[in-house]
Amino acid sequence: MTAPSSTPPARLTGVGVGPGHPDLVTLQALGALDAADRVVAPSGAPDAVGRAESVVRQVRPHLRVERVVFPMGTGGPSSPASGPARELVPWLDAGEHVAFVTLGDPNIYSTFSSLASEVTRLRPQVEVTTVPGIMAFQALAAMAGVPLAEGTGALSLVTALDGTETLSQALEDPSRAVVVYKGGRHLPAMAKLLEEVGRLEGAMAGELLGLPGQRVGPVAELASGPAAYLVTVIVPPAGRVDG
Numbered sequence: 572m573t574a575p576s577s578t579p580p581a582r583l584t585g586v587g588v589g590p591g592h593p594d595l596v597t598l599q600a601l602g603a604l605d606a607a608d609r610v611v612a613p614s615g616a617p618d619a620v621g622r623a624e625s626v627v628r629q630v631r632p633h634l635r636v637e638r639v640v641f642p643m644g645t646g647g648p649s650s651p652a653s654g655p656a657r658e659l660v661p662w663l664d665a666g667e668h669v670a671f672v673t674l675g676d677p678n679i680y681s682t683f684s685s686l687a688s689e690v691t692r693l694r695p696q697v698e699v700t701t702v703p704g705i706m707a708f709q710a711l712a713a714m715a716g717v718p719l720a721e722g723t724g725a726l727s728l729v730t731a732l733d734g735t736e737t738l739s740q741a742l743e744d745p746s747r748a749v750v751v752y753k754g755g756r757h758l759p760a761m762a763k764l765l766e767e768v769g770r771l772e773g774a775m776a777g778e779l780l781g782l783p784g785q786r787v788g789p790v791a792e793l794a795s796g797p798a799a800y801l802v803t804v805i806v807p808p809a810g811r812v813d814g
């Protein structure tokens with residue numbers, strides 16, 4: 572099945588809308604939403620308003636948002652994206668410019684990457700672009716007043732969906748700052764590990780940033796139990812604990 576050749580060139584744009592605060596949506600993202608023929612958001616169910624859609628509702632209350640349902644894995648919406656991609660095909664075949672909104676940035680751990688790959692497989696002629704978004708760890712660093720990297724310092728972004736192994740490896744270099752995504756279920760284990768290696772002091776957690784139920788505080792205080800999937804942890808370099 573190929574797209575009719577007489578239609579205008581279709582475009583798919585992944586639009587990062589930031590972590591949740593409406594004031595962290597960039598002007599470029601707003602422009603992309605306004606310019607698109609159709610705005611699409613990932614969702615866990617046809618009747619569920621996803622996080623990215625809730626941000627769009629705040630910044631563009633009158634904009635119609637289509638939902639595409641992504642299968643729910645243990646860690647939130649995930650691949651396979653073939654079903655959602657097929658839902659976009661009729662719009663793209665009609666030559667529409669489709670904007671797909673995603674939390675944070677569309678090129679970092681985003682449903683957009685797998686969606687775009689699948690769309691490209693189905694419709695190689697579709698032009699795929701992205702609009703960068705502010706990421707949760709940047710928002711958390713700003714809220715907590717924690718500079719993460721200076722000079723020639725390094726920064727690792729790791730995940731803890733399946734446990735603390737990758738975090739443990741990243742902590743082997745004490746001069747390296749670490750950001751942990753997808754670690755909600757393992758927050759108590761992360762706190763224990765950070766304490767063991769002397770990095771608990773200064774480590775901050777941000778849960779549901781910019782969204783209802785937001786919590787921001789030291790990991791030591793927030794780690795009495797598991798946190799939500801949407802939790803971010805930042806660990807400044809050893810020996811440079813601010814505040």
Ligand SMILES: C[S@@+](CC[C@H](N)C(=O)[O-])C[C@H]1O[C@@H](n2cnc3c(N)ncnc32)[C@H](O)[C@@H]1O
Pocket residue numbers: 590591647673674675676677678679680681682705706707708751752753754777778779780781782800801802803804
């Ligand atoms: C699937 S990744 C999405 C990352 C996103 N594309 C970005 O650029 O920030 C989901 C992880 O991002 C982090 N995250 C995204 N939005 C967040 C928020 N509002 N509050 C806290 N953490 C968030 C959490 O670590 C969560 O487990």
